Amino acid sequence: MWDFTKLRRTPRSRWPFSGAQEENLVKAGVVCVASGKGGVGKSIIASNLACMRAAAGERVCLVDFDAGLANAHLLLGLTPRYDFGSVLDGEVTPEGALVEGPAGVKVLSGGVGRARLANPTRRELGKLFGALRSLEESHDLLIIDHGAGLGYAVIAHLAAASSFLLVTNPEVTALSDAYAVFKRAETVNPGIRAGVVINRAEDREVAFEAYQRLSAVSKRFLGRDLELAGWVPADLEVPRSVRARTPLTLSGYETPAAAGLRSLASWDGLARAHTGAHFYDRARSALR
């Protein structure tokens, strides 16, 4: 029998914290980073996770699916020449549209300011999903940074995923919107694994209490416990890293938020993000 581990350039077991997983090694694992409310920290979390996993030796692609309002590239100090629009127009392949960022992470930008990208038709999304499928062959991990809320694209991704990160702040409004996203995810993909991230919490108690509130509502109305993937404290070094356009976890400063992000990178759901069939085939069928 073939030993597929030999085909990999950078074995997942090089990631120091994950339980090394040897199944499905010819395709990337895919983790979506979603939220109900906007501005809760998805892009900060997605970009830092992508860089940390890339620094540990994985072939990581950060896909900025906040199409039309993409900004993950800004957080990484990149100026992409191509974006989703160029892929949709057939100008370049998805691989040709990638830019290389810090620690060797590859980034596919969703593009900025084009209405067609912000509001793609189902047909356009289907075409895009069909094209993005090839990225699963050439990477170990795809991290998808979504826009806030429950647009078509988010739902199709959640229908296809085996796990996702549900980012929220401790405020009741953000928790309520996070619950709405989880409820929808559970409807389109029963049993999907959701790792809650409480971002911008004042301290551990606040983070834990927020998580427990969310989990209690989910247990009561959906019969599902939620898992706490991690929490990240409010930390002025985060906006500072945005201004510097350098991911905090690569800046060399061991700040409270950097420590929170680092521990999030060892969430077991990242190592168990394979979906069996191609993720983007599943996402495409979810559009129908």
Ligand SMILES: Nc1ncnc2c1ncn2[C@@H]1O[C@H](COP(=O)(O)OP(=O)(O)OP(=O)(O)O)[C@@H](O)[C@H]1O
């Ligand atoms: N832990 C934190 N501590 C302090 N500030 C933070 C923290 N996390 C995020 N921020 C601030 O919040 C801003 C918004 O974060 P980010 O862009 O990641 O949110 P988002 O969820 O991706 O937003 P959108 O829904 O618009 O895509 C950042 O520019 C940063 O300044």
Ligand SMILES: [Mg+2]
């Ligand atoms: Mg964002």
